[in-house]
Amino acid sequence: MRMRDTFLKPMHPEGRKFVAVFSALTVLLFLISTVLGWIGTGATIWCYYFFRDPKRSTPLREGLITSPADGVVSLIQSAVPPSELGMPDKALTRISVFMSVFNCHVNRAPIAGEIVGLAYRPGKFFNASLDKASADNERNSLCIEMNDGRQIAVVQIAGLVARRIVCFVEKDQEIRTGERFGLIRFGSRLDVYLPDGVQPMVSVGQTMIAGETVLADLVAYEPARAAQTD
Incomplete structure (x- = not known):
């Protein structure tokens, strides 16, 4: 380079x-x-x-779920996906990646599959790092169905400064892991809801690179990873 x-x-x-x-x-x-x-x-x-849009090296092995955004993991907790997606009303592991105004804001698909759900919902503009932002803030939600029928939800959430969510994809569209699907202006958050039983391979405070950092592995059997901040 x-x-x-x-x-x-x-x-x-x-x-x-x-x-x-x-x-x-x-x-x-x-x-x-x-x-x-x-x-x-x-x-x-x-x-x-x-608005920079650098190239990323996305891992190709099937089953790897990558980060949809640059930023820092702010929350990992159990939560029900947005109701407008029509997914089962069951709590799943949610990984939240907070993007500051200095991060690259181009969002990338965490997994390959078909977009079977796509829904925009207006809302408020609380600080995106807060837990209540997932429920109250303006958001755009995608449900991606993989070849095996399992689904992953990824949600773009507007933040305190953000005033525009942009989405480049449509319902029923096929998407690749790491493919660009949207961006948010100016500072925001992305939530990923893992399939039932899948454990996160990241921890709170860890820095993410969209399309590159592995959030979880669908074929792994190891427990959720712990980390030490030093």
Whole structure:
């Protein structure tokens, strides 16, 4: 990898209009004050990096569930998937990945399968790191059914700053593990509901990389992993 590729990442098309607006405002700020202009330059660079869409190396082995988002695991607990998906009213293990405004916000499918459920629900904008955000905040939910009939729910949740959930996929569409399916502007959270009996292979506080970090293994029999923060 060239040094340039370390710093210059591809930008998702969704971000072009925002970078254009930030750039135009920066020019105006320079006309007013050099200090304000450099502040605008910093904001424009941040906007570009917010919408960055780097390539990811997704593991291909069948049965691996990968993280749908960059960020930090904020919660691992038992919860019932969103009712609008029509999944059984049974508590499953839910892994929540919190994305700060500095994370890459392109979301990727945690597993391959058919999107059998897709539902948007308006709501509030509490801090996405809070437990109540899963129930009260604006959200977009997907139910992915695998070849063996088991289902995984993945939910995009708006946060305190986020005001727009974007979804690129449709119901009945086939999707690959690690395939891009949406993004959220600007700071938010992704919930993944594991199939019944599947144990998480991550822990609270662990850093996630969308499309790369393995959340769980459908064919593993080991207990949920514990971790030490140092």
